[in-house]
Each structure stands twice: as C-alpha cells, then as structure tokens.
Amino acid sequence: MTPTRLGEFEFLVLLAALRLGPEEAYAVSIGDEIEARTGRRVRRANVYTTLKRLEAKGLVTTFLGDPRPERGGKARRLVEVERDGVEAVQETRDAMRSMWGGLDAFLEEGA
Amino acid sequence: MSTPRWAQAILRAVAPRHRHEDLLGDLEEMHGRRLSRHSRVMASALMASDLFWTAGAFFLERPLGPLREVALTTRHATRALLRRPRFSLGIVGILALGISVSTAMFAVIHSVLIEPLAIGDAERIVRLLPDHPRMGESDGTFALPDLADLEAGAPAIEAVAAFDGWQVTLDHPDGALRLTGAIVSPEFFSVLGVRPWAGRFFGSEDSGAVEEGLIVLSHSLWTGILGGDPAVVGSTLRLDGQSHTVVGIAPPEMEDPRLGRGGQETPSLWRIAPASWYRDPATERGYRFVTAVARLGEGGSMELAREQARSVFSSLAQRFPESNAEWNVRLIPLKERIVAPARLPLTMLGAMVGLLLLITCVNVANLFLVRAAGRGREIGLRLALGASASRVVGQLLAESALLAAMAGAAGVVGAALILSALPGLGADQLPRMEILDINGTTLLFGIGLSLFTALLFGLVPAFRKPDDPATALKEGPGRRTGAGGPRRIHGWLLAAEAGLTVVLLAGASLLGHSYAKLTAVDPGFDPDRVLTLRIEVPTRLYDTPARVHAALDRITSEVGAVRGVETVGLTNILPFSGGYWNAAYTVLDARDPEDATARAEVRTASGGFFTALEIGLDEGRSFGDTDVQGAPPVAVVNRRLAERERFEGNPIGRDLEIFGTRYRVVGVVADVKDAGLDRPAAETIYLAQDQAPTWLTGSPYLTLTTDGSPTAIGAAVAEAIRRVDGGIPVFDVRAMRSVIGATTAAARFRTVLLVAFAALAFLLAALGVYGVVSYTVATRRTELGIRIALGATRRDIALTLVDRELKPVLVGAAVGLACAALLAPTLESLLYGVGPYHLPSLAGALVALAGATALAAFRPLQRGVNADPREMLSR
Numbered sequence: 001m002t003p004t005r006l007g008e009f010e011f012l013v014l015l016a017a018l019r020l021g022p023e024e025a026y027a028v029s030i031g032d033e034i035e036a037r038t039g040r041r042v043r044r045a046n047v048y049t050t051l052k053r054l055e056a057k058g059l060v061t062t063f064l065g066d067p068r069p070e071r072g073g074k075a076r077r078l079v080e081v082e083r084d085g086v087e088a089v090q091e092t093r094d095a096m097r098s099m100w101g102g103l104d105a106f107l108e109e110g111a
Numbered sequence: 112m113s114t115p116r117w118a119q120a121i122l123r124a125v126a127p128r129h130r131h132e133d134l135l136g137d138l139e140e141m142h143g144r145r146l147s148r149h150s151r152v153m154a155s156a157l158m159a160s161d162l163f164w165t166a167g168a169f170f171l172e173r174p175l176g177p178l179r180e181v182a183l184t185t186r187h188a189t190r191a192l193l194r195r196p197r198f199s200l201g202i203v204g205i206l207a208l209g210i211s212v213s214t215a216m217f218a219v220i221h222s223v224l225i226e227p228l229a230i231g232d233a234e235r236i237v238r239l240l241p242d243h244p245r246m247g248e249s250d251g252t253f254a255l256p257d258l259a260d261l262e263a264g265a266p267a268i269e270a271v272a273a274f275d276g277w278q279v280t281l282d283h284p285d286g287a288l289r290l291t292g293a294i295v296s297p298e299f300f301s302v303l304g305v306r307p308w309a310g311r312f313f314g315s316e317d318s319g320a321v322e323e324g325l326i327v328l329s330h331s332l333w334t335g336i337l338g339g340d341p342a343v344v345g346s347t348l349r350l351d352g353q354s355h356t357v358v359g360i361a362p363p364e365m366e367d368p369r370l371g372r373g374g375q376e377t378p379s380l381w382r383i384a385p386a387s388w389y390r391d392p393a394t395e396r397g398y399r400f401v402t403a404v405a406r407l408g409e410g411g412s413m414e415l416a417r418e419q420a421r422s423v424f425s426s427l428a429q430r431f432p433e434s435n436a437e438w439n440v441r442l443i444p445l446k447e448r449i450v451a452p453a454r455l456p457l458t459m460l461g462a463m464v465g466l467l468l469l470i471t472c473v474n475v476a477n478l479f480l481v482r483a484a485g486r487g488r489e490i491g492l493r494l495a496l497g498a499s500a501s502r503v504v505g506q507l508l509a510e511s512a513l514l515a516a517m518a519g520a521a522g523v524v525g526a527a528l529i530l531s532a533l534p535g536l537g538a539d540q541l542p543r544m545e546i547l548d549i550n551g552t553t554l555l556f557g558i559g560l561s562l563f564t565a566l567l568f569g570l571v572p573a574f575r576k577p578d579d580p581a582t583a584l585k586e587g588p589g590r591r592t593g594a595g596g597p598r599r600i601h602g603w604l605l606a607a608e609a610g611l612t613v614v615l616l617a618g619a620s621l622l623g624h625s626y627a628k629l630t631a632v633d634p635g636f637d638p639d640r641v642l643t644l645r646i647e648v649p650t651r652l653y654d655t656p657a658r659v660h661a662a663l664d665r666i667t668s669e670v671g672a673v674r675g676v677e678t679v680g681l682t683n684i685l686p687f688s689g690g691y692w693n694a695a696y697t698v699l700d701a702r703d704p705e706d707a708t709a710r711a712e713v714r715t716a717s718g719g720f721f722t723a724l725e726i727g728l729d730e731g732r733s734f735g736d737t738d739v740q741g742a743p744p745v746a747v748v749n750r751r752l753a754e755r756e757r758f759e760g761n762p763i764g765r766d767l768e769i770f771g772t773r774y775r776v777v778g779v780v781a782d783v784k785d786a787g788l789d790r791p792a793a794e795t796i797y798l799a800q801d802q803a804p805t806w807l808t809g810s811p812y813l814t815l816t817t818d819g820s821p822t823a824i825g826a827a828v829a830e831a832i833r834r835v836d837g838g839i840p841v842f843d844v845r846a847m848r849s850v851i852g853a854t855t856a857a858a859r860f861r862t863v864l865l866v867a868f869a870a871l872a873f874l875l876a877a878l879g880v881y882g883v884v885s886y887t888v889a890t891r892r893t894e895l896g897i898r899i900a901l902g903a904t905r906r907d908i909a910l911t912l913v914d915r916e917l918k919p920v921l922v923g924a925a926v927g928l929a930c931a932a933l934l935a936p937t938l939e940s941l942l943y944g945v946g947p948y949h950l951p952s953l954a955g956a957l958v959a960l961a962g963a964t965a966l967a968a969f970r971p972l973q974r975g976v977n978a979d980p981r982e983m984l985s986r
Contacts (some may be wrong), residue, residue, distance in 0.1 A: 028137050044137065045164035052172075064132060070143060072113050074136025 004057060004088040012038070013050045014081060014089050017060060022080035026065070027051065030079065051079060059085035114139045115155070117551030118162050126169045134165065156527045159554075181509075188509035198482055199514065202475055205878070206518035206561060208871060209471025211525025214557035216464040218530055221552060223453050228446050230305050230364050232406075237416070238448040239271070239403040242424075242439040252399045254434070255389060257427060261440070264426075265419035267411040272302035273401035277382060278810075280647055280840045282349040283336065286833060289647055289840040290332070290350075292380040294388075299381065300327070300361070302406045308333075310344035310359030313383045317358075324355035325383045330363040332379040352651050355382065396427075397434035404445065417442045456861045459938060460868075463618060466611050467868050467875075472564050473608045474879045480600060481886045511566050519561030526557060536863050601883050605916075606923030609960060612876040613927030614934065616956035619862075619869030621938060621945060624952055626862040628944030629855055634686065635783035635792060636724035641847035642821035643685055646832060647810045647840050656740060659805045662835065667719070669831045670813065675824045678816040680720030681800045685812040686785030687850045688843075692807075696796060698757045699766040699773065706757050712785075712793040713769060715808050716747070717800040721780055723814040724847075729753075731763045731778030738799040745799050746774035752794035753779045767796065774798060787854050789943045814847070821846040861941065873963050881967040884916050888975035899980040909976045913968075920964050924957060931956065 006014065016033040017025040030051075031042040054060045059082055064075040081089075119135055126134050141161060145154035192199040227233050239258075241251035255273060262271045277292040300312035308330055317325055326348070328337070337343055347354045361381070388401075407416050424439040490503055646666065653659045663681060671679045684690040694713045701707035718734040720726075729750055738745050746767060753762045762776045774796075782792035800808055817824055822844075829841040852859075888895070895908060935947035945952070 026133070026137075028140055043164055044141070044161060045168040048134075048165065049168050068136070068140075070140055071136035072139040074132055074139060076136060077130075077133035 006088055006092045010050055010054060011092050014085055017079045017081050022078055025079040026076040059088055114142050115551055117554060118158060121162060121166055125166045152527050152531050184505050184509045187506055188513050191510055192513060202478055202514050203518045205471055205474050206564060207521035207525055209468050210518055210522025210557055210561050211529060213464050213468045213560060214522055214526035214553060215529035216461055217556045218553040220457055220461050223457060224450050230303050232304050233446055235407045236303060236445040237405050237442045238445050239405055240441045240443060242441045244437055253401055253403050254396050254399045255401060256396055258403055260427060261420055261423050264423040267408055267416035267419050269406045269408040270298050270302050271403055271405045272296050272299040273403050274299055275401050279350045287838050287840040289842040290379045293378045294384050295381045296384050302404055305362055305365060307359040308362040309341060312359050317383055324353060325358050326355045327359045327361055327381045328357055329361050329379045333360045396431050460861060460864055463615055463865055463868050466615050467872055470608055470611045470872050470875050473604050474875050475564060477604050477879055477882055515561040519558050522561055523557045536860055602919040605883055606919040608876055608879045609920040609923030610927030612872045613924050613956050613960055614931045615869045615872040616959050617931035617953050619865040620952035620955045621949055622862045622865050624945045624949060625942040626858050629788050629858055632788040634851060635781055636726045638847035638851055640817050640821055641723060642815045642817055643812055643847050643850060644844040645812045645842050649838060650809055656805045659809055660801050665835050666832055669835050670828050673824060673827050673831050675817050675819060676815050677818055678719050678723040680723040680814040681717040681811045682720045683715040683807050683811050686783050687854050694769060697768045699768055701757050711752055712795045714797050715800045715803040716797040720814055723816045726783060727781040729779045729781060733778055734799045739801045744772055744774045744802045745777045747778040747780055747797040748776055749780055749795040750782050751792055873959060877963040877967040880964050884968045885971040887916055888971045895975055896980040905976045912972055912975055924960055928953060
C-alpha cells in the first residue's frame with residue numbers, strides 16, 4: 001500500500017482524535033485539544049474541512065453520538081481513527097524521526 | 112441561550128442535510144460558552160465570524176454547476192475592483208460608515224420601540240393612570256376600593272393588580288443591605304403573565320395568610336447576593352428584622368425598573384400585600400396609594416376597555432362625590448408607558464441618522480458617477496469584442512455586490528462596536544437597553560441597506576445609455592470633458608449633500624448650544640469635592656425620636672472624624688436625587704388670611720448641610736447646636752419663598768404652621784435648583800434636622816465636603832457608620848457631581864450622538880466636494896488648457912471654477928437652511944435656554960459647511976489654476 005502523506009494540520013487533528021478517543025473526539029474538542037497543547041489558535045471551519053478530507057482518504061470514520069443538553073439537544077459527530085489512520089500517523093512520525101536524526105544537538109544549540 | 116434563528120438558517124442553507132445536526136450542535140455549544148465569557152454583543156460578533164468561516168468551508172465544496180457563471184463574473188469583478196484600490200476602498204469605507212451608524216441606530220430603535228416586551232402577552236397589559244384636572248402626565252396612584260369596582264364593572268378588563276414601593280434592609284453576613292422592592296397584590300404576576308423561574312408566585316390561597324411575609328426574589332438578587340442556591344425557595348430571609356418566606360424566583364425579564372414604582376430602580380423582591388392594605392372600602396376611597404396595572408380580556412379591545420373603565424369611574428364620581436369627584440382613569444399600553452420617554456429623542460436621532468445615510472448614498476453615487484465617466488472606453492471595448500449587454504451589466508452588478516458585501520460586513524462589525532460603546536455614552540438611561548443586541552432583524556437591516564445602496568448606485572453606469580462602441584473607442588482616456596448630463600447630476604448631488612449636511616450641522620449645533628447652556632446653569636451650590644450617601648436608621652431598634660437623633664449625632668461626629676472629611680451635613684431629600692415633598696404651610700400672623708396658606712417643598716437639613724454645599728445664607732442664621740428636640744422649632748426658607756407677598760418683605764421671625772407644628776423662621780438661604788438644572792428653584796422650607804418628625808428624618812442623606820477626590824473616602828465613611836451600628840445600611844454613595852450629571856445624562860447622550868453624526872456628515876461633505884471638484888478639474892483639463900493658452904488669467908480660471916463647481920453647494924446650503932428652520936421646532940422640547948430659531952446655531956452650520964467646502968476644494972482648484980497649459984493640452 002502506498003503510504004498516505006499527512007499535512008501538518010491533518011497530523012495534528014489525527015493525534016488529537018487519538019488522544020481524545022472515539023467517545024470524546026469531535027470537531028469542538030479536537031480544536032480545543034490542539035489549542036491547549038500547541039497554543040495556536042484553531043478555526044473550527046479548518047477542523048471540519050480537515051476531518052472531511054481525512055474521512056475521504058479513509059483515515060477516520062465519523063458517526064453521530066447521543067443528544068446533549070448543552071448543545072440544545074443536538075448530537076456530536078464523533079471521530080474514530082481507522083487502522084489506516086493510525087498507520088499514516090506512524091509513517092509520518094517515522095519520517096519525522098528519520099529527518100530529525102542527528103539534528104538534536106544542532107537544534108538544542110540553536111535554541 | 113439558544114443560537115439565533117438567522118444563524119441556524121444560514122448554516123442549514125449551505126451545509127449538506129446530514130451535517131445539520133452536529134454543526135448546529137457545535138454552534139450552539141460554542142455560543143453558550145462565549146455567552147458565559149463575553150457580553151451578548153461580543154458573543155454574537157464572535158459567532159458571526161465563526162459562522163462566516165464554517166459556512167464558507169461548506170459552501171466552497173458545493174459543485175459549481177449553475178454557480179459557475181456567477182463565480183466567473185465574481186472573479187472578473189474582483190479583479191476590476193483590485194485595479195482601482197483607492198476607488199474600492201473609498202466606496203467600502205464611506206458605505207461602511209453609513210451602514211454601521213444606521214444599523215446601530217436601527218438596533219437601538221428596534222430594541223427600544225419595536226420589539227415586544229418579553230413578559231407574557233405584553234399587548235394585553237395596560238398601566239392605569241389617574242385622570243384628574245390637577246394632575247399632570249406623571250405616575251399616579253389609586254385607592255384599592257376603586258380598583259376593585261373597576262375590575263367588577265369593566266368586563267373587557269380581565270384582572271387588575273396593585274403595587275406600591277417598598278424599601279427594606281436585608282440582614283446579610285456582609286453587612287446590612289438596602290433593597291428596593293414592591294409590595295404587590297396576589298394577582299400581580301398573573302396579570303403580567305409571567306411564569307416563575309423557580310418555586311411559585313402568590314396565589315389566591317395566600318390571601319388568608321397575608322400578614323405572613325411571603326416574598327418572591329428577582330432573578331438578579333437570587334444569582335447575585337444570594338449565590339444562586341436553589342434551596343433558597345422555601346427558606347426565610349430577615350428583612351427589616353422580620354422573617355420572610357421565599358416562595359419563588361421571578362424570571363430575568365422582570366428586571367425592568369419601570370415595573371417598579373417611580374421607575375427609578377429595578378425591584379429586587381416582591382412582597383405580598385399585608386391585610387392592612389384592605390381596609391373598609393367606604394372610608395378609604397380617598398386613600399390613593401397604589402400603582403395599578405391591568406390585563407385586558409382575551410380579544411378585548413383597548414377602546415372597549417377604556418370606555419368601560421371611564422364609565423365605571425364616572426359612576427364612582429357620582430356615588431362618592433367627596434372622594435371621587437373629578438377623578439377618572441386613563442389606560443395606556445404598558446409598553447407605551449415604558450418607551451414613551453425615549454420616543455422623541457430616538458425618533459430625532461433616527462431621522463438624523465437617516466440624513467447621514469442619505470449623505471452617504473449621495474457620496475457613493477458621486478463616486479460611482481465619476482468612475483462611470485471614466486469607464487466608457489472600457490465598456491465600449493468589451494461590447495466591441497462581443498460581450499453581451501447583459502454580461503456587462505452583470506459584471507457591474509457583481510462589482511457593486513462585492514463592494515456591498517465588504518461594506519456590509521465592515522458596517523455590521525462597526526455597528527457592534529458602536530453598540531458596545533453606547534452604555535458609556537449614557538445610553539443606559541434609555542429604557543430596555545438591556546435587551547440591546549445585534550439580532551437577525553438588525554443584521555438583515557444592515558445587509559439589506561448595504562445591498563440596496565451599492566446596487567442602486569453601482570448600476571448608474573449601466574443606466575447611462577451605453578456609448579456606441581465606435582465613439583467610445585475614438586475617445587482617448589482623459590479627453591472626456593464631462594459636459595452636459597453628468598456634470599448636472601454632480602451639481603444636483605453636491606447640492607443635496609450640502610443641504611442635508613446643513614440640516615444635520617444645524618441640529619447638532621442647536622443641541623450642543625442647549626447642552627452647554629444647561630450644564631453652565633448654577634445649581635445654587637458648589638457640588639465640587641462633595642460626597643453624598645444615604646443611610647437608614649431602623650425604626651424597630653431606634654423607636655423614639657430621641658434615639659434616632661442620638662444615632663444621627665453619633666454618625667455625624669464619627670464620619671466627621673474620618674480623615675479627609677471637612678464638613679458633614681444631613682438632609683432628607685438630596686438636591687437632584689429626584690425626591691420631593693410638597694406640603695402645605697400657613698403663615699400664622701399673615702395680614703391677608705385668604706393668602707396665608709400655600710404649598711412649598713419641605714426638607715429637613717442640619718446646619719452642616721448648608722455649609723457642606725456652600726449654600727449662601729442671605730439673612731438671619733442657619734441651624735445650630737441649640738435647635739434640638741425640646742427647643743422652640745425653627746425653620747429656614749429660601750429666597751424665592753421669602754419674596755412671597757405673604758411675608759411682607761421680611762420672613763425672619765414669622766411663624767409657620769407645617770404638619771400641625773409651629774416653626775419660627777430664623778434665616779433665609781439662597782435658592783437651590785434641586786428639581787433639575789432646567790427647572791426653576793422651588794419655594795422651599797427647611798426644618799431643623801433634629802426637630803423634624805422621625806418619619807421625615809429616619810433615612811437621611813449625608814453630604815460631606817472632602818479635602819480631595821470625594822469618592823476616594825467612600826469606603827472609610829461607610830466603615831465609620833458601621834462602627835456606630837453594623838445594622839445601619841449605607842447606600843447610594845456618589846459624588847455630588849455625578850448626582851447632578853445623572854440628571855443631564857439624557858441630554859448628554861443625544862447631544863454626543865448628534866455631534867458625532869454631524870462630524871461624520873461634515874467629513875462626508877468635504878469628501879464629496881473634493882471628489883467632484885477633483886474630477887471636474889481633471890476632466891476639463893483640455894478646456895482649461897485652451898483658455899489659459901488664449902490668455903485667461905489665473906484669477907479668471909479660479910472664478911470660473913468656483914462659479915461653476917461651488918454654486919450648487921451654495922444653492923444646497925440655502926435650501927438646507929430653510930429645511931433646518933422648518934424642522935427646528937420639532938426639537939423644541941429637547942432644548943434648554945435656546946429657541947429653535949437660534950441664529951448662532953444656523954449661522955454656525957453655514958460657516959462649518961463653507962469651511963469644509965473651502966478646505967476640500969482648495970487643492971483641486973489650485974491644481975486647475977496652476978496647471979501648465981502645454982502639459983494640459985498634450986495629454
């Protein structure tokens with residue numbers, strides 16, 4: 001199988017969805033998670049677009065959860081990372097690691 | 112807190128159906144979060160931005176199909192606009208300015224005047240006001256038996272409820288708290304048609320137990336001081352030292368000060384009426400002390416209810432002439448009663464914003480016309496290359512729509528900013544400002560407005576007969592002389608702009624002059640460095656006059672010892688606080704017994720009151736330490752009263768009878784304009800604080816002169832009073848300046864707004880003149896070049912240009928002046944100290960317009976006059 005290449009934001013969204021798990025991962029919580037961990041501002045519209053792309057690539061599936069009172073009785077669209085998604089994350093991580101190799105000392109110094 | 116319907120509609124329109132559920136849920140969740148962190152206006156603005164991006168994300172993914180044409184045209188239009196960034200920015204800027212001001216004003220007018228009241232079937236609720244030949248438009252009260260007869264005798268009226276003001280002290284761990292509430296008849300809440308937020312309201316089953324203190328709390332008292340604990344329902348609160356049982360909590364929409372008595376403060380709690388309210392009807396008809404509201408029957412018409420109510424009161428007047436002669440009743444829809452004071456100022460401001468919008472439109476039209484003249488060649492070229500006329504019109508439309516969209520978005524953001532700044536400008540004294548928000552209707556108004564103006568004027572080039580392609584192509588760029596038609600239109604537009612601007616400037620100038628006069632009025636005392644506050648000595652603990660006076664003495668000396676306090680005075684009614692007490696007095700040894708009795712404002716005061724406020728002593732003496740209980744009662748009168756004939760030129764030493772007590776006049780003090788800067792000082796009698804009955808002196812105001820900023824020592828003074836007795840509540844702590852300022856807040860608000868509008872109009876007028884003169888000088892270069900080459904002097908050129916280009920301004924200004932003079936009388940009731948035909952205001956408007964015109968026209972005229980003929984002709 002050809003490895004799926006992940007963009008940076010796709011990578012972040014997949015990691016956030018994995019952290020939250022299929023019970024808690026949905027557009028709002030994924031945005032919150034990325035904001036809390038990276039400190040960067042996340043526009044929810046970007047999360048929607050990215051999730052749609054990831055779903056089209058078969059890396060995640062989405063399904064409606066139970067209705068919630070704080071959402072005016074509306075359900076959340078929960079996100080579950082598929083096997084392919086986990087593999088894509090691993091491949092991206094490996095690619096990064098390999099690019100990282102030997103740069104630690106240099107980057108530490110630069111910092 | 113649910114997401115506004117317009118936002119849901121937008122999302123439903125762009126997102127695929129299977130995503131509606133989760134996207135709407137996300138929107139709702141985020142909106143709820145933002146509401147808990149930000150103001151409503153801010154939360155709405157953030158939601159709009161969120162919605163914009165989300166809707167955009169889904170919209171862009173839809174298949175193009177029939178939208179392809181639109182997308183292509185839009186791309187062309189975007190490019191065309193980007194090619195002329197100054198023009199595009201100019202249009203967007205000017206339109207956004209007009210739209211933001213008009214949308215904000217519309218939001219205010221919509222919230223205050225149009226939006227129905229949040230409570231029940233508001234249109235069926237009426238305020239009852241007594242109709243008596245000697246009573247004005249003010250609030251008035253009724254006798255309970257009359258109301259019972261009204262309810263029984265007018266079938267169109269379903270129910271009548273009565274209420275009365277109530278001031279109580281709540282025992283609270285943080286110290287005694289003074290609360291404003293209302294005592295209400297059991298049916299009060301059902302007449303208003305509100306449902307309890309928690310617990311229950313009063314019902315008929317409570318009428319047997321009315322001596323028991325049953326209370327309903329306001330939502331804000333419950334969430335504020337009481338911490339929002341639901342267990343409070345059923346518990347008891349100590350009010351004025353007595354237990355009261357909380358039966359329920361009122362919903363937030365009851366937080367309207369105008370549902371209280373007097374309309375000054377929002378009631379914090381409602382108590383069921385005690386049995387002492389309902390006395391023997393036969394003897395109590397003249398005892399008018401309750402305010403009344405009524406609910407019309409289902410489908411019952413206002414007219415019918417009015418007719419029946421008046422006939423009930425007419426028959427009461429015949430049956431009980433002693434108490435009811437000449438008394439009748441007026442029915443006014445509750446909403447009308449609430450918004451009536453705001454109607455005139457808001458209508459005036461709305462009309463002025465309308466003028467400003469017209470000026471904006473004129474400016475935009477002018478800019479589009481300028482541009483249209485320069486585009487003949489481009490349009491001709493496109494037609495020659497085979498573009499259909501509809502395609503060309505389509506592109507013009509798309510350009511306008513894009514400009515409108517940008518201006519609309521900027522305008523709505525601007526409106527939100529203006530709305531959030533309004534409370535700081537004094538808008539909070541308008542009724543119903545708490546519901547002010549950018550809602551769907553307001554948004555629709557803003558968007559509609561921007562589309563309408565931009566499309567109307569954007570199509571100007573299309574409405575012009577398109578040039579024959581051949582002619583258009585023959586013309587070189589910049590060679591058009593702009594003769595005939597377009598120049599005449601520019602002239603008209605310039606004249607209209609000048610006229611509208613003069614009207615706005617004149618209005619602002621009138622209100623500005625009036626406000627300056629109002630604030631320059633000498634109140635009759637020196638409010639600088641004076642701190643005022645109010646206390647309440649609980650009569651259940653201080654049950655004799657001697658005890659009350661002793662407590663007040665201790666408080667006065669304790670407060671006087673606070674560092675920074677110079678003088679301490681006491682009075683029962685603070686000037687400018689809105690309080691009044693009109694009572695009859697009799698001059699006992701008057702020469703003319705017919706003229707011996709009259710009415711005057713009666714106050715209590717200590718000697719320190721006159722010293723603290725620096726109220727001048729004209730004759731005799733002020734109150735001193737010897738004027739105490741047991742000593743001969745004394746009074747001081749003001750200058751206006753002293754000049755009454757019945758005192759025969761010398762009031763000192765005369766005896767007055769007030770409330771059955773004889774007071775000797777010992778001094779005359781200067782007049783104080785305590786009912787408002789725009790009212791004359793009332794004839795006033797001051798009784799010595801220590802000698803007056805305790806029902807007059809138990810809840811006095813303290814007036815303190817301080818050696819620095821008055822509010823800085825507020826906390827120390829409150830602490831000093833608490834040291835005397837922690838059960839004495841301290842409230843209304845304010846600098847005297849802000850007490851006076853509150854009475855001019857309404858005038859300040861409308862003046863500030865109108866002056867801001869006039870400044871914008873001034874700016875727009877200057878821009879308009881600049882644009883038109885620059886344009887004509889540029890398009891008439893050839894003509895000017897020839898004239899200079901043929902020997903015309905610079906003076907000739909300047910005179911020709913001024914004569915041709917600025918004459919419309921003169922004509923417009925003259926017409927505007929006439930309109931301003933015609934409209935000015937409608938402002939009369941808002942003016943103080945200046946008449947509607949105030950020459951300096953009208954002249955000032957003309958001078959300002961002339962200044963704007965001269966400034967704006969100077970550079971382009973200079974360019975025309977100083978141009979080199981060779982350069983001009985060679986273009």
